[in-house]
Amino acid sequence: MKPTDPGEFLANLNAGVFNNQLATALSAVAGAVVDNGKKGKVVITLEMSQIGESHQVKITHKLDYTEPTKRGSKREDLALDTPMHVTKDGLKLFADNPTAGLFKSEDAPVIART
Template identity: 65%
Template sequence: MKATDTTEFLNSLNAGVFAQQVGRALSDVAAGVIDHGKKGKVVLTFELSQIGESNQVKINHKLDFAQPTKRGTKREDTALDTPMYVGPNGIELFQNDPTAQLFNKQDTPVRAQEV
C-alpha cells in the first residue's frame, strides 16, 4: 500500500472545511503569539474505526487550539466524522476501483432461478 497523500486527505475531511479550519486556527494562534508574546497551541487528532466489515473507515477528526490573548487564552475545539476508503493508494475519499463488484455472486440477495 502506498502512503496516503496527506494534502488530499486533509482536503477531503468534511468536504474541505476541516483544512480551512486548520488554516484559520494556525493563522489566529500565530497572530496571538506575536501580538502577546505567549505560547499558543494547535492540536489535530485522528481516530479511525472500521465501518462494518468493509474496507471503509470512519475518521473522527478533531481540531483543538489555544490562542493567546492579552489577558488569557481563547480556546476552541471542533470534531466531526468522515467515512473514507482504505485501498492500494492509502486512505481516500472515493474507492478507485470502478470495476469492483458490490456483491460476490454467492452474496447476492436474490438467487437466480434455475430453469
C-alpha cells in the first residue's frame, strides 16, 4: 500500500469541515499566544477502528485546543467520525471501484444466452 497523502487525508475528514476547524484553531491560538505572551496548544487525536469485516475504517478525529487569555485560558474540543476506505493507494474517502465487491458474475440475475 502506498503512503497516504496527509494533506488530502486531513482535507477529507468530515468532508472538509475538520480542515477548516483546524485552520481556525491554529490561527486563533497563534493570535492569542502573540497577544498574551503565553503558550497555547493545539492537539489532533486520530483513532482508527475497522468497520465490520470490510476494507473500511472509522476514523475518530478530535481537535482540542487551548488559547491563552490575559488571566487564564480558553479551551475547546471537537470530535467526529469519518469512514474511509483502505485502498492500494492509501486511505481514501471513496473507494476506487465501490461496486466491485457487490456482485459476483455467477450471482447475476440474468443468465447469459448461449
